[in-house]
Amino acid sequence: xxxPRPSASTTYEKSRTSTRHPLALTIILSTAxxxxxxxxxxxxxxxxxxxxxxMGPPLRAMQDxxxxxxxxxxxxxxxxxxxxxxxxxxxxxxxxxxxAASSMRGVAARYPAFDRTMNRPIDLEQRINHCRTAYQxxxxxAFESHDLLALxxxxxxxxxxxPIAIENSKALHPFLAMGRSxxxxxxxxxxxxxxxxxxxxxxxxxxxxxIPQAHPTGYPLYRLEWQGVGSLQxxxxxxxxxxxxxxxxxxxxxxxxxxxxxxxxxxxxxxESPAVRP
Amino acid sequence: xxxxxxxxxxxxFSVEAFVLLPMALAGTVALAEPPLQPYxxxxxxxxxxxxxxxxxxxxxxxxxxxxxxxxxxxxxSGPFPEQPLQGDLxxxxxxxxxxxxxxxxxxxxxxxxxxxxxxxxxxxxxxQGLVQVAPAFVGRPILTAEQIEDVVAYLATLRx
Numbered sequence: 001x002x003x004p005r006p007s008a009s010t011t012y013e014k015s016r017t018s019t020r021h022p023l024a025l026t027i028i029l030s031t032a033x034x035x036x037x038x039x040x041x042x043x044x045x046x047x048x049x050x051x052x053x054x055m056g057p058p059l060r061a062m063q064d065x066x067x068x069x070x071x072x073x074x075x076x077x078x079x080x081x082x083x084x085x086x087x088x089x090x091x092x093x094x095x096x097x098x099x100a101a102s103s104m105r106g107v108a109a110r111y112p113a114f115d116r117t118m119n120r121p122i123d124l125e126q127r128i129n130h131c132r133t134a135y136q137x138x139x140x141x142a143f144e145s146h147d148l149l150a151l152x153x154x155x156x157x158x159x160x161x162x163p164i165a166i167e168n169s170k171a172l173h174p175f176l177a178m179g180r181s182x183x184x185x186x187x188x189x190x191x192x193x194x195x196x197x198x199x200x201x202x203x204x205x206x207x208x209x210x211i212p213q214a215h216p217t218g219y220p221l222y223r224l225e226w227q228g229v230g231s232l233q234x235x236x237x238x239x240x241x242x243x244x245x246x247x248x249x250x251x252x253x254x255x256x257x258x259x260x261x262x263x264x265x266x267x268x269x270x271x272e273s274p275a276v277r278p
Numbered sequence: 279x280x281x282x283x284x285x286x287x288x289x290x291f292s293v294e295a296f297v298l299l300p301m302a303l304a305g306t307v308a309l310a311e312p313p314l315q316p317y318x319x320x321x322x323x324x325x326x327x328x329x330x331x332x333x334x335x336x337x338x339x340x341x342x343x344x345x346x347x348x349x350x351x352x353x354x355s356g357p358f359p360e361q362p363l364q365g366d367l368x369x370x371x372x373x374x375x376x377x378x379x380x381x382x383x384x385x386x387x388x389x390x391x392x393x394x395x396x397x398x399x400x401x402x403x404x405x406q407g408l409v410q411v412a413p414a415f416v417g418r419p420i421l422t423a424e425q426i427e428d429v430v431a432y433l434a435t436l437r438x
Binding site: 185186187188189190191192196197200201204205206207208240241244245246247 | 345349351352353362363364365366367398400401408409410411412413414415418420
């Protein structure tokens with residue numbers, strides 16, 4: 001059953017062709033570097049810090065307590081949606097998956113994951129939409145819609161405290177390599193790369209905002225700036241706009257590759273979803 | 279539930295805040311950006327003004343301090359007591375006019391890569407060789423020739 005594709009992703013395909021060749025080269029070079037086990041990756045990166053470590057005590061407290069964490073509202077909505085029979089199939093998530101606390105435990109910690117029908121990695125939002133379309137016959141939820149964020153928050157909450165565990169599978173390597181080269185490629189009118197801020201200048205002040213290391217430990221999360229819950233892709237779009245780069249469309253392959261690389265880079269770090277960030 | 283608003287009001291701007299204003303402007307003005315002025319690099323400097331005339335230091339100060347226009351305080355700090363939120367990714371601008379001639383300052387703003395190839399400082403007067411540029415900024419330098427001259431004129435006044 002094919003995945004629902006956001007219409008805008010075709011624009012991305014077009015715009016990417018111009019950069020395909022240099023990227024393809026980088027992939028060949030960096031696939032070799034990526035052949036590390038998650039354990040090795042963790043050993044190499046002892047100095048990794050979650051965005052949590054860069055926040056002050058009030059925000060940490062807000063995240064830690066379900067009573068004050070605003071994302072709890074989204075999670076509770078997700079819990080309700082989980083049990084609602086919908087679509088032509090008239091089935092609920094719970095009909096097939098039972099209690100999320102056990103069936104979804106650790107699932108978000110290993111997404112994006114390779115999907116055989118798509119022959120490429122898909123992220124948690126796409127995975128949920130796949131169940132909606134294929135099994136509930138209900139059609140996909142829009143990216144960043146309240147219901148999709150509610151469901152993904154509910155699912156991701158079941159991984160809280162568990163280590164990020166992107167599978168070290170050969171099938172993922174080309175996509176990891178693509179994500180890695182996107183992370184290191186300069187882009188936008190300001191001609192900056194993600195790595196120049198998040199690897200080279202983490203902990204410094206970008207006009208007053210502390211630059212974190214960009215570990216995606218807490219998504220979906222509540223961001224004060226948004227006054228709402230958003231996905232990792234929404235966060236990445238914010239950074240791309242800051243670089244004055246054209247953000248990829250929600251669901252674009254480049255985004256999933258970047259998400260995959262970021263999660264792989266954070267392998268072994270504990271999940272915080274749903275986190276709170278400034 | 280937490281009082282998100284109280285924290286928010288104290289909040290410093292975030293990366294994306296820098297783009298909103300120029301995006302909006304780009305949508306309404308500037309249909310066709312004039313092509314870049316040619317300039318000659320001599321040693322580590324561009325001795326002649328891009329516009330053929332000196333800039334306005336007061337306008338330059340405004341551009342440097344403006345988080346949507348100059349973006350300088352993203353990375354630099356400087357003598358701007360009215361701006362509590364400044365960056366620390368780069369040397370302070372204080373005394374820049376003592377360290378560098380106007381020509382040297384001009385090259386550092388026009389194309390900082392010429393003096394420091396791996397630098398994160400953007401080339402303010404460049405439109406080529408960029409990837410994935412947001413549509414509103416395609417074919418436009420970060421600052422115009424006039425704005426760069428204003429900034430150079432202001433930096434030249436920065437003496438300790």
